[in-house]
Amino acid sequence: MISREVDVVVIGGGPAGLAAAVSAKENGAKSVLVLDRNSWLGGILPQCIHDGFGVEELGVSLTGPEYAEKYIDMADKNGVEIMSDTMVLQFDKNREIIAVNKKGIHRIRAKTIVLAMGCREKTRWNAMIPGDRPSGIFTAGVAQAFINLYNVMPGKNVVILGSGDVGLIMARRLKFEGANVLGVVEILPFASGLPRNVVQCLDDYDTPLFLNHTVTYIRGRERLESVTIAQVDNNMAPIPASEKEIKCDTLLLSLGLIPENELSKDAAVEIDSATGGPVADQDFETSIPGVFSCGNCLQVYDTVDMLSSYAKVAGKNAAEFKSGRKQKKKSVRILAGKRIRYVVPQVVNESGSVSFTFRGEKPCGASTLYVKSDGQVFFKKKLRFVNPANMIQVKIDISPRLLKSSKTLEVSISEK
C-alpha cells in the first residue's frame, strides 16, 4: 500500500476535474492531485471531435480535443499532479481515498476532495425495450468513441433512439462516414438536445426526427435486423396501429445521462434523486464536510463551458476549505416547485449572492420565475421561454435575515 497526503484530490480528470484542479491550485492549494481511470485526460472531450466548445467561455470555437488541451496545459503550468490509469475504489468521510493503478494500491489522505466523476449513458434496459438481444446496439457515446478514438465503424444503417446532444452529434458524424441515418426517434414532443444541434446535425442533412415516437421492439437473432417504432399517446404509451418496422443494422441509444455517483453513495454522500448528483450547498460542498462536487456528476450541464465555470468555483472553495472551521450554522433547503425539475444548489447555509441553476419540466413560452420563502415571494424574474434542454441560471441575493427566517426556499415557474 502506497500512502501519502495531499491538499486537494480531484476524482476524475475530465473537463470538470481539470477546471476544478487548476482553480484549486490558483487559489492557494499547495498540492493538487487529479486521479483518472483513463489513460488520457479530458474525459469524454477527446472523442468529441466536432467544434463548438469554448464559445461562451473562451470566445472561440474549439473541438473537444482542443478544448481539453487548453486545460491540460493550464494544469501542467500550475503544477497539478496527475495520476492516470488510476481507478478510485472508495473514499470515506475522513477523506481517505483508496485507488489502484499499475504501481499498486494507494491510500491518499486528502484535506479536501472534489468529486468530478462525470456521468454514464442510460442503456436499453433503462428504457426496457423488449425483443431480441442482437449485436449492433450501442449507446451513442460508446459508438462515438469507437469511430473517433478507435477508427471502428459501428454499422451502416442506423436508427438513433433519443434526441440527446450526443445522439444528434452522432447522426451527423455517421453521415460523414457514409452511414445511412434512417431517423432519430424521440418519445417527447420536443427534442432533448440543444436547438442548434437539431438544426446543424439533423435538419442540414435531411435526417428525419420522429417526435412523439419510440422504439417498441428490437429484432435480430445475431446482428440487429430491424427496429419497430411507434407513435406514443399523451401518456407516452405506444399506439399499436402506428407501429412500423425499420430495417437497420445498428441502433444508437441517446436516452440521457446518469451522474456517476457510485463512489459518493458508498461513502454515504446524500444524493438528490432529481439530479442524481450529490446534494450540494452554494459552495458545492456535499453533505460530507470537505467533499465538494462539480461537473456532470453533480448535475448534467448543457455545455462544457458552463460546466467548467462552475467547476472552477468548486475548485476554489475546495482550496479555501479549512478543516475544523465552524460548522455552517443555518441550513435552508431549496425545493423544486411547480414546473421545475430540479435546482442546484439544494441547500443554502450562508448569506450572499448565490448562483442557482435549474431546469424546467417542459417547454413553455414567456413565463415568470418565482422564489418563495415559506410561501412568500421574495424574488421574481421574467423568462422569455423555458426549454428543459436549456439550463436556467439566476443569481439571487440571500440576505442574512432571509436565511435566518426561512425554513425552505421554493423555486417555481408559471406561464403567462
Place this chain on the structure above:
Amino acid sequence: MKNFQVGIIGGGVIGSAVAWELSKYKIDVVVFEMGSDVASAASKANSGVVHSGINSPPGSLKARYCVEGNKTFQALANELGFDLKWVGKLVVAKNEDEFEELERLKKAGLQNEVPGLDIIDESEVKKREPNVSCVSALWVPTAGVVLPYQFTIALAENAAINDVEFLLETEVTGLNKKKNHFLIKTNNGDFQTQIVVNAAGVHCREIVSMVEEPDFQVYPCRGEYLVLDKKYSGLVNSMIYPIPVEESGFLGIHITPTIEGNVLLGPSSELIDDLGDRRTTKEMMNMLLKEAREIVPALPDRAVINAYSGIRCKLTSPESGGWADYRIEESKNTSGLINLLGIESPGLTAAPAIAKEVKNLISKHVELTAKKDFKLKKRKGKRFSERSFRERSNLIDKDDSWGRIVCRCEHITEAEVVDALSNPLGARALSSVRYRCRAGMGRCQGGFCSQHIVRIMRERFGMDIKDMKLSSPKSYLFHGRTREVEDDQ
C-alpha cells in the same frame, strides 16, 4: 476425417457435464457446439438454482437425478472452483387456501428424501425476510444458487484441460449410422464416432430425426427473466417461490438472489413454435414485475438492468397434462445413440447425476479405464475486487495488469479479462469474457469496458475488428474500420 470414440452433440450444461465425466477416462471425446461458447442457450438463461428435489414426483427420474445431483454439488464446487451458495428457499403461501399446498410439497419432499423441510409462520418469515409478504412458508434449506454459465464453463474447461476436444461454432448438419460407427456431418467437416450423445437440448428431436423417426415431440417453452441492479441485493436473502402450479410442473415466478448480488425475477412460461425465439416481451416484463410485487411489495421501480429469456425443452403438450419425465436412454433402433431428452428444470442440478448415468450407458460399448493423469484444475479463485488490499498489492507487484481496472461497474481488471480470453475452449466472443470474469455485466452493461476489451482483443490476441462478435457466430460487433489507414492502433 477425424475419428473419436464419443461425439457429444451440444455444449450446454448436460453436454459439458458428460464431457467432464468422460474426461476422467482414457477415451477420445469431441463436443460439437453450434454457439460461439458453451452454455450459449438454456444453460446460461435459467435461474441457476441447485434444486432440492421437492418439486418432482416421487419415483421420477427428475426427482432421482435432482436429489442425487444436489448431494454432489458442494464437492463439485470445491473441485472445480465455481461459486455456490446454499441460500435456501422459501415457498410462500399468500393466503390460508394455499397453506395445504405447503403440506403437499413437504410430503413430496419427504418422499424424495429432501432433508430439513420446515413449515414456518408469518412472523418467522418476517424475521428472515422482512420484505416478503405471506401467511406461512415452507423452508427448504438444501436449495442453493450457482451462476449457471460459470458452472457449465467450469465443467467444459476442465474437460478440455483433460483432452476433450470442444468444437465451437460447429453445427451438426447430418448424422448417419454406419455398421460400426456414426458419420457426423458439420459445417466444419465430417467426423466419425463410435457413440453419439445427443445433448442438443431443445434441438434433441432434430438430431434423432437425422437417424430415425422420433417417437416424441418437443414443445419449446420460453421463460423470461429480469435482472435487478445490485443495489437491491438486500431485497431477499433466500429464494422466494410461490406455490407451484401442480399440473404443469411450472414452478412460478420466483425471486432469486444471485451469487453476484443481483436479484432475478422470473421465469415466465410460454409455449412457442420456434426453438430459437429467445425474445423478451413487454407483456412478460410487466407480468414478472407484477407477480414479483405480490410477494415482495417493496420491489422498486426502475431497478432492472437487464432482461433475457431461455427456452425449456418440454416433451409434453399442454393438452396431455404438461408434465413429462426425462428420457435418458440408448435408442432402441440405433445402437450407440444415447439420447438425453426433455432435460428441462431441474436439469442443471441433475446434470452431474445424468452424466454418471451416460457414462454407465457408454461403458456397455466401450471399455472405460480411468486416467492416471486426470487434472482437477480449479478456476482462479477470488476476483480482484473480492481480495484484501494486501493481496491486491501482491498481485499487482507480480503482474501490473492487475492494476488496470477495465470494468468500472464490477471493478474487473485487465489481467482478469486476459485470463478470460485465454480460456482453453478458445471462446473469444465478448460474452465469453462477460461470463468468465463479469466485465460488462454491471449497471452500465458494457458501456465503458467494451472499448477496453476490444483493445485487449486487438493488442494481446491479435484479433481483427471484423472477427469480433457479441455472443454467437454471426453477431458481428462492427462493420470493419471507419477507414483504412496505415499503422492503425
